Amino acid sequence: QVQLVESGGGLVQAGGSLRLSCAASGSILVINIMGWYRQAPGKQRELVATTTRGGSTNYADSVKGRFTISRDNAKNTVYLQMNSLKPEDTAVYYCNADLVRATPIRRGEYWGQGTQVTVSL
Numbered sequence: 001q002v003q004l005v006e007s008g009g010g011l012v013q014a015g016g017s018l019r020l021s022c023a024a025s026g027s028i029l030v031i032n033i034m035g036w037y038r039q040a041p042g043k044q045r046e047l048v049a050t051t052t053r054g055g056s057t058n059y060a061d062s063v064k065g066r067f068t069i070s071r072d073n074a075k076n077t078v079y080l081q082m083n084s085l086k087p088e089d090t091a092v093y094y095c096n097a098d099l100v101r102a103t104p105i106r107r108g109e110y111w112g113q114g115t116q117v118t119v120s121l
Contacts, residue, residue, distance in 0.1 A: 002026035002110050004095045009115030017083045022095030022112055024076040027102040034071055034078035038091035085119045093117050
């Protein structure tokens with residue numbers, strides 16, 4: 001069984017920083033793309049950042065220059081370093097992975113349970 005577990009959320013003041021982590025575990029053959037999404041109350045879930053196995057990255061315009069996504073393939077872990085946080089960044093942040101499961105061999109998309117990030121004024 002494949003699982004994604006996030007950690008690192010919390011409460012910070014505007015201008016502060018947080019680092020989110022997401023570790024994938026289970027019978028995994030290869031992880032293609034890992035990323036972070038977020039959802040604020042009453043709003044749709046939106047893409048924050050993604051990264052490929054080779055290290056290519058993609059960011060939402062709203063976080064460019066402030067957030068950095070990185071990945072440790074050996075640990076099947078993805079990180080999101082969030083700097084210069086703003087109140088508008090407040091949301092539940094979800095980890096996502098597109099991967100190939102080992103047994104049986106099958107591609108699938110998986111989500112973590114989410115971690116709350118709250119940025120105060």
